Amino acid sequence: MQTSTTIAALSTGSLPSGVAIIRLSGPKTFAAVEALCGSLPASRTLARKTLIHPETGEALDQGLVAVFPGPHSFTGQDCAELQVHGSPAGVKAILSTLTTCCGLELAGAGDFTRRAFENGKLDLTAVEGLGDLLAAETESQRRQALSRLEGGLADQVMIWRALLLDARAEIEARLDFSDEDDVPFALPHHFIADLQALGRKLADALASYDRGRIVREGFRIVLAGAPNAGKSSLLNRLAGSEVAIVTAEAGTTRDTKDVAIDLGGQLITLTDTAGLRETDSLAEGEGIRRAKRAMESADLVLWLLAPDAVSAPDIEMDVPVWRLGTKSDLGRGALVVDLSLSVTSGEGIETLLKRIESHIEGRLGASESSLVSHLRDKDALERAIVSVETALERIDQPELCAEDLRRAADTLAGLIGLMDNEAVLDQLFAGFCIGK
Template sequence: MTQSSTIVALSSGALPSGVAVIRLSGPRAFPAVAALVGDLPPPRHLTLRSLTAPESGQPLDTGLIAIFPAPHSFTGEDCAELQVHGSPAGVKAILTALTAFEGIALAGPGDFTRRAFENGKLDLVAIEGLGDLLAAETETQRRQALARLDGQLSEQIILWRVLLLDARAEIEARLDFSDEDDVPFELPAHFVSDLELLQAALAESLAGYERGRIAREGFRIVLAGAPNAGKSSLLNRLAGSDLAIVTAEAGTTRDTKDVSIDLGGQLVTLTDTAGLRDTDSLAEAEGVRRARKAMHAADLVLWLSAPDAVSDPDADQSAAPIWRIATKADLGPPAQEAQFSVSTQTGEGLEPLLNALKTHIEARLGPSEPSLVSHMRDKAALEAAIAAIGTALARLDQPELCAEDLRRAADGLAGLIGLMDSEAVLDRLFAGFCIGK
């Protein structure tokens, strides 16, 4: 499929549904829609039209039609949207009629968004924000994704990159044009302090990565402990559904099981794990290995112990904070000292536990809006830029190497938003100095 081709796809999700939205993008979009509906409506106006198969003249459906001429569309190309009835047969008939035209093909995953990027309508950070928005399950995730999609992080990255280009231009001007009378040899007095302030700003944004990651991916809570400690029962009670098998037999859970819940507007992923104990069973031993792995990746571990648990293994298996939870409080006093005592049978202690979890998560996220630095790609680019600036500051007496360090920092940030322009530094340089006179 070439960029000059036209793509079409169902954009509104699974059928059947009340309404189905069919989207087209490309140079053949308007002629193809006109062949089905007759006269096209005015741009960006929903208009009721009857759709007819061009070859047979058979009616296909009746729906609302909208066209979006380039470049004022999502993809930057001519786009059209057909809002029709969400009938599987009806949608299939319309797609068949549209793809019968030469130069029109079914779109693949992400093809519309890819064209939006290639035509400069969205950068990579905004595209990630769009993906996060589509996957958002909680209010916190929605706000974070929408801010990223709206370009708040991209604008900051562009500003950082401009400052790096300015700094590099200062050095290269003195390397290439040191014989010019209007180009001073010494770097400006504020050069070092400006780079240090930029490095500090990058570090401050990087420091919010964990908060942003938790908001986007969810806060990971692992339920761990001995076999028959009540992990699956607590998972079911917190999730409000019988998702995990619960029996009186120890060792029922052999694998990790993730369940997502909305806790005070924050996505929380609860992970049920196999009971930790020495075992000769290969299947159970693999479950124990996976349980320990989950604990190491957790944001918080709830270590459960029960009066009738078959063993009491050591809880020191995680770098994350560990809360000790005494379960099965209805059977008697806890077997050991615990921060919380709960019963999934009576509900005792569950509300204080949930309130404590909400408070703990809010403290981890902080009082402000979620950090927009939330993807591993963000983290890697910022770390690389901070390191490159640090190296540049250490090599001010070697201007060629210093300029190369600043180039690497700027290019790393440019790659983060999908912008890479080798001529940009020259543009900045000629704008700032009287060169080429």
């Protein structure tokens, strides 16, 4: 991306709206604002202006204008915001004028945030935190994303990296004098203990990934069982709306269906699945295969059994499985279950929700949400830990040990963007909306 260009985009939501904010960033920003408004407002001060087409003199709109000189701006460049009326025609006219008369370019997805990263205003983990904050649906997601945006993970990574660089310097300083007979090669007595302690800190951070992932992505609950066991009915009841088709005919559900709910500030993703049974139908067979795959990746499986449905054979899995007896208003029969409930009467529904909430609290623990929440975090920490462990194993081979420490430090540097991978950057910023 060429940061020497000046970009503009609508930064607020879909039109029409009460207010629309058009954001500008780049070297031509102030000239463009002056061309539309006649003069620049004082820095970081909102001023009421009439926006005029610089060639025709036609009034485009009225609004509030603010300018932010670089480098003290979001992107690190000269920036401006035009707060105008949320008229589709008005916004289109202003953007058209900026591009045709002022030489600006329309921004692509994530262009403003990418400029902020490239100008050192945000590190990569903060960029991801910003993306998480924009997508946050629950209070726990908001808190976790904000902590990441404010540099919680980056600060810790910088400390770990500094310790690795210091350890590597200890070795390389001695290697520089290894040909001096009167300078013995001896590391400080605490060197190994310090490196082991760092390895434990990295391992503790990695162990918190599951907690952070659950907050960020949601706790995944899969409803499974035989056809007509009441999975779709329970999904509708928990979601509070008719999101799944429910009929007396077995095998209605042919695919997985995800519904998100907020339970006590925690995002939960409920997945309805096809009933498990032997079938000759290709479509139903594919649905059953997807159901099994969803169960394998779940955080919790609710195995539903109903008195009027043929029970599906239990499946051994590594995830927790709760046996729920549905349609308790029809009688419970000889079913052995952990909890009985009825969607019709409401029996057991509140108890189920309380048990789920308690179970999630147990998984997350009493501590704050983990800042290690992205798969990229997990991968970097795993590779850094391996490098530190290898360095300890090769402590008597100083050249190789120093190389292992370099790899660990470089891995952590890549996590926060000090050593960037262009493919990673392209994928990350593509997830942002235009105007952000």
